[in-house]
Amino acid sequence: MSETLITLERVSKVYQVGEENFTALNGVSLEVGKGAFMSFVGPSGSGKTTLLNLIGGLDRPTSGSVLFQGANLENMSREQLAAYRRDNIGFIFQTYNLLPVYSVYENVLFPLILNGLKESQVRERVENMVVKVGLKDQINKKPAQLSGGQCQRVAIARALVKDPLLILADEPTANLDSENSYQVLELMRELNHEYKAAVIFSTHDEKVTRYIRREVRLEDGKVSWDKHRNGSEIET
């Protein structure tokens, strides 16, 4: 296995729903290497999104540890977690979550500005990224003027432009038709290959599973199996 990027050690997450507790994750342990192209699959409520949120530092585990390159996210303050996301993580959401007041160019530029870079320094980089996701002609359009597939391409460009170590894609094809889904997945595979950023999908879309190199299946908050495309399979 390549160098470890993420390590999950007996991670549990319990939510309080009314007066009852709901266990979203129950003692999940796994490792994700740099440049991985993998997915968490499983039915609704199996804990896929919760796992992505914990890895992305958007949430904290009830017990267990999430380590990013050996650093425990548990020990980070809110500000440090924000910096961790800003520097290392690119998010792609099911509903795109683009900033509606910004153009395609500005949406892609945004993470770089957040990282303290000046527009003049990164203009070319942003334009190249927009071209790479096939939206050269839409660069000045607002999200409301784009199709779902185009919006998701903008989201991919936004996630990749800052050259993150990890991209977390939560059901990225759920709102797309088949053709757009394949285009987006193909694009992400190419970009994973080119940029070497690890990509973790959370999905129950079978189309995604054709592209990924590793599939971790979750059921009732536990890893039921962890399958690598190279043939190795760990059943738990």
Added chain:
Amino acid sequence: MNWNIANKNFYRQGLRAFLNVLVTALSIIALIFMLSLLNGFQAQATRNLVLTDVGGGHYRAPGFDILTPTEWEDITMPVPDVLGNLLAKDKAEVLVQQGQLYPNRRLFPVQLRGIAMDQSLLSLPLAGLKSFEDKPGETIPAVVGVKMARKAHLKKGDTVVLKWRDKGGAVDARDILIVDVGDIINPRIDDGVVWLRLDHLRSMTDRDGEVSWVAVREYLGPVQGFEFHGIEILMSDLLALLRQDRINSKILWGILMVLVCTSVFNTQILNIFKRQKEIGTLMALGMEPKRIVSIFTLEGVLGALWALVLAVVLGVPFFIWFHGVGFDVTHLSEASFPIRETIYPDYQPREILVSVSIVLALSIASAWVPVRKVTRLDPTLALRGRAIT
């Protein structure tokens, strides 16, 4: 960047943002209008009181109190030289006595005010008395104000019996001729007052050279045998009334502020509620919650600044126009205010600056208070639009 995002978000709000700006702008205009009109009202009321009665203060016979008419007759004094030698433009000698009119067989207690005819310190419509001899004849010429005339059913040319007592206590009575019904702005020298020539009243009451007070243009220092009543004392009732007006205006001001703050607060609450996903996305992209709070607060600042611009655009032409036409308050003739004319607003730059600053500060605070909760939002719930329900 914060400013850029706030700016774009602000314009995205469209009509909601405009209505907020409009409410704040109208409140600023209403506030300035209210304060300036009150300033104008106060300035004119005090000026009218000074011009018609108070002057720069009164040198009064000790113990004279306008509210105790039974004692007026006994509290008179000869005019000392230091006051008597003043020019007619710098003093007005006044003798006040009690009397009773008998219009239409009714008894009507009145205050008889005798005033020197050559004085020009006070502005009173008494020209009708000037042409008479310094000794009263069979009928005594008198002027009454509009209010007094209406109450006593008197009109120009009427004669009516007047009864009074002289210095020795002897009661005398004679007809008086109403030579004029004067338009007296100040109701406290109109209602229940009969204006006579000073020389006539002195002659009628056998108080040659005596006065109740001498109104002067300015304080001349202590005068032997007289006590000085300054403007603050003589206008204390009006000043108290105006102070109360200030308090009332503050209540109105407070209500306006509550409206502005509620409007801004409500918009911000709605903003956060509607834009939870956007907030969650900003958090996911690595923006610190404090920075998100700044962006939303900046939107409030933008609203306040635009409100200021709109207030200038709408307010300045209105204020200029209003300063020309004024506010007709002739209906106040029945009230006790010494004002019965058109009021013109008195714009005080410092007061406007302070008021506008307070409006802006409060509206910015109202924009900030509801967005503070962003720092406590759970980003995973915000991303799903469920952090605030």
